[in-house]
Amino acid sequence: xxSTQSCNTAYGRVWRLAWPMILSNISLPLLGAVxxxxxxxxxxxxxxxxxxxxxxxxxxxxxxxxxxRMGTTGLVARSRxxxxxxxxxxxxLAVALGLGLILLVWPLLxxxxxxxxxxxxxxxxALIYLQIRLLSAPLALANFALLGFFIGRQDxxxxxxxxxxxxxxxxxxxxxLIVGLGLGARGAALATLCADTAALAMGFALxxxxxxxLLGRLWGGLWRQSFSPLREPAPWLELLRINSDLFLRTCLLxxxxxxxxxxxxxxxxxxxxxxxxxxxxxxMTSYALDGFAHATEALVGESVAKKSPHLFSTTVxxxxxxxxxxAAGFSFILVLGQPLILSLFTDMPEVLExxxxxxxxxxxxxxxxxxxxxxxxxxxxxGKSRDMRNTMFVATVLVFFPAWWLTRSxxxxxxxxxxxxxxxxRSAGLLIYFQRYSATKSWI
Numbered sequence: 001x002x003s004t005q006s007c008n009t010a011y012g013r014v015w016r017l018a019w020p021m022i023l024s025n026i027s028l029p030l031l032g033a034v035x036x037x038x039x040x041x042x043x044x045x046x047x048x049x050x051x052x053x054x055x056x057x058x059x060x061x062x063x064x065x066x067x068x069r070m071g072t073t074g075l076v077a078r079s080r081x082x083x084x085x086x087x088x089x090x091x092x093l094a095v096a097l098g099l100g101l102i103l104l105v106w107p108l109l110x111x112x113x114x115x116x117x118x119x120x121x122x123x124x125x126a127l128i129y130l131q132i133r134l135l136s137a138p139l140a141l142a143n144f145a146l147l148g149f150f151i152g153r154q155d156x157x158x159x160x161x162x163x164x165x166x167x168x169x170x171x172x173x174x175x176x177l178i179v180g181l182g183l184g185a186r187g188a189a190l191a192t193l194c195a196d197t198a199a200l201a202m203g204f205a206l207x208x209x210x211x212x213x214l215l216g217r218l219w220g221g222l223w224r225q226s227f228s229p230l231r232e233p234a235p236w237l238e239l240l241r242i243n244s245d246l247f248l249r250t251c252l253l254x255x256x257x258x259x260x261x262x263x264x265x266x267x268x269x270x271x272x273x274x275x276x277x278x279x280x281x282x283x284m285t286s287y288a289l290d291g292f293a294h295a296t297e298a299l300v301g302e303s304v305a306k307k308s309p310h311l312f313s314t315t316v317x318x319x320x321x322x323x324x325x326x327a328a329g330f331s332f333i334l335v336l337g338q339p340l341i342l343s344l345f346t347d348m349p350e351v352l353e354x355x356x357x358x359x360x361x362x363x364x365x366x367x368x369x370x371x372x373x374x375x376x377x378x379x380x381x382x383g384k385s386r387d388m389r390n391t392m393f394v395a396t397v398l399v400f401f402p403a404w405w406l407t408r409s410x411x412x413x414x415x416x417x418x419x420x421x422x423x424x425x426r427s428a429g430l431l432i433y434f435q436r437y438s439a440t441k442s443w444i
Contacts, residue, residue, distance in 0.1 A: 009314075010311075010314035010315055010317070010318040011318045011322070013295075013299060013315075013318075014292065014295050014296075014299070014315065014318045014319045014322055015322065016156075017154055017156045017294070017295035017298060017299070018156070018291045018292045018294070018295040018319070018322065019156075019291070020156040020157050020159065020160035020291075021151070021156045021159060021160070021290070021291035021292075021294045021295065022288050022291030022292075022326075023160055023164065023291075024156075024159045024160040024162070024163040024164055024291075026284060026287055026288045038174055038175070038178050038179060038188075050121075050122040050123070050124070050125020050126040050128075050129060050185050051125065051126070051129055051185050051188050052261065052272060052273065052275075052276035053113060053116045053122060053126040053261065053265065053272075054113075054125070054126040054127075054128075054129030054130045054133065054185065054189070055129070056116070056257070056258050056261040057112055057113070057116065057126075057130060057258070058129075058130065058133045058134070059254060059257070059258075060254040060255070060257070060258045061101060061105060061134075061137070062137065062140050062141065063250055063253075063254055064247065064250050064251050064254055065094075065097055065101075065141050065144065065247070065250075066144060066246070066250045067242070067243040067244075067246030067247050067250060068090055068093065068094050068097075068141055068144035068145045068148065068243070069144040069145070069147050069148040069151075070148065070246050070297075070380050071090070071148065071239065071242045071243045071246055071380075071385070072086055072087065072090045072144075072145050072148030072149055072152060073148040073149075073151045073152040073294070073297050073298065073301070073380060073381075074152065074242065074297060074301055074380045074381055074382075074383055074385075075152065075238075075239065075242070076148065076149055076151075076152025076153060076301075077151075077152040077153075077154075077297060077298045077299075077300075077301020077302055077304075077305070077381055078301045078302075078304050078305045078381075078383065079152075079305070083149060083152055083153060086149070086152075086239070087145060087146070087149040089239055090145035090148065090149070090239070091142055091145050091146075093145075093239070093243075094138065094141035094142040094144060094145045095138050095141070095142060097141055098137040098138025098139070098140070098141040098142070099137075099138055101134070101137045101141075102134055102135065102137055102138075105134060106131075106134060109127060109130050109131065109134070110127065112130075113126045113127055113130070115262070116258070116261065116262045116265055121269070122265075122269060122272075125184065125185040126185070128184075128185050128186050128189065129185040129186070129188060129189045130189075131189075132186065132189035132190055132193055133189045133192060133193065135193060136192065136193045136196040136197070139196040139197055139199075139200045140196050142200055142203075143162070143196065143199050143200055143203060146162070146200070146203035146204075146207070147159050147162070147163075147203075150206070151294050151297065151298055152297070152298060152301065153298075154298045154299075154302070156294070156295070158203075158206045158209075161202065161206065162199050162202050162203050162206065163199065165198065165199070165202055166195040166196070166198050166199035166202070167195060169194065169195050169198050170191045170192055170194070170195035171191075173187075173190070173191035173194055173195070174187065174188060174191045176191075177190055177191055178191075242383065242385050245385035245386045245388065245389040246380075246385050246388070246389070248389050248392075248393075249385070249388045249389040249391075249392040249393075252389075252392045252393060252395075252396040252397075253392060253396075255396065256396050256400050256419075256422055257279075259401075259404075260275070260279075260415055260418075260419060261275065261276075261279070263404070263415050264276075264412065264415060267411060267412060270348075270350045270351055270354050271354050271411075271412050273346070273348070273351045273354075274351050274352075274354035274355035274357075274358075274412075275355075275358075275412070275415075277342065277345045277346065277351070277355055278355055278358065278359065278362050280345070281334070281341065281362060282362055282365055285327070285330040285334075285365075285366045285369075286366075286369065286373065288326065288330070289323055289326060289327055289330075289366065289369075289370050289373050289374075290373055290377075292319045292320075292322055292323040292326070292373075292374060292377070293319075293323070293373045293374055293376055293377030293380075294377065295319055295377070296315060296316065296319040296374060296377030296378055296381060297377045297380045297381040298381065299311070299315040299319070299381070300312060300315055300316070300377065300378055300380075300381025300382055301381040301382070301383075303315060303381075304381065304382055304383070309441070316374075316378055319374060319377070320374050323370050323373065323374050324367075324370055326370075327366040327367050327369075327370035328366075328367060330366045331363055331364065331366045331367050334359075334362060334363045334366075335363050338356070338359055342355055342356070342359070354412070357412065357413070358412050358413060358416045361413075361416035361417070361419070361420060362416075364420070365419075365420065365423060368420070368423050368424060368427065369423045369426075369427070371427035371430070371431065372423060372426040372427040372430060375427070375430035375431065375434055376388060376430070378434065379430065379433070384433070384437070387430070387433045388430070390429070391425075391426060391429030391430050391433065392426065394425060394429055395422050395425035395426045395429060396422065398425075399421050399422055399424075399425040400418050400419070400421065400422040400425075401418075403417065403418040403421045403422075404418040
């Protein structure tokens, strides 16, 4: 095979894996965008503010355990036995962590909402939302493990089916419960709880396509102790080692985004509502670009398992170029579509004014952040989770918080500027590690 044919094959494999993940990933922030748009057209911003705070807290709580998706993807991609055992271990861990999360966090919800600087009007809405959403924690974490398994096996269609079906159900229930029945924040939370349940059910149904006996072996391993590989300690230690680094890295990421929301809330409900809209748009671009990162995770993991430097280099090059072109397209759309895009989310003049003031920070972020997303995919696939943790620590503790402190007089511009520097530090740190591994040829 010539170098040109190899390159074309790499682009084809990346696109084959990436496009279903792009569609399914976009459905996640699109769901939040629909919540935001529906609540943003209600009579008062307190509903939007309350759900923005509640959703930010739930994102922090659930995505702190996002290692169940990332860690499972990398382990399955590098596994030569298909990765079923890693899935079983991840599911066991997900259920245990989800139940523990409910028991530990429920008594603290009021204090957490107060820490987010919720106004007196938004606080009850945030509490109602959180009390319902927290019940879905075991379901959501189990869904992380299932998605990681499918991505690691280079089956990107299964996540597409799961997420699109669940999120379309969520959107339909949003209209029914929020608009039709007038349940406000309670309706938004109930819709998401139902969608998480449906996603888990569909995920297990799709597992039967992979291995009809897999669910039966899981039941036997849990209750009859007949699945002896589950009792081997070494794989559990490997799972915990990788996941502990990813856990700390994700906690730092979510601390940054949650602090961002809290500082917006401290500037008033109008700024909070405006930032909620812009963050939804940022999440839409981020999740879409993550489709290329997910493809990178699976293919880099395969290259490590096969000890193939050629597959590694062609994958990184092809996925990076595709992601960069897509990021440029998103920035172009955001610049040209500002009036239309913002009007889809709210018709409140005061919120639109606040959003317009910092909108250009949003337009620049996709071109900057794409590098951190892609390099995350490389490092997850190669199992270099510790470097991801170290980079996030530097970006958060040594860049974001000092930048915020120094620019407090800039009001909302200071918050967005700090986020901009945070993204820059993430990309730069991972690039330094990437070049070091490439120079020593120690990826494979």
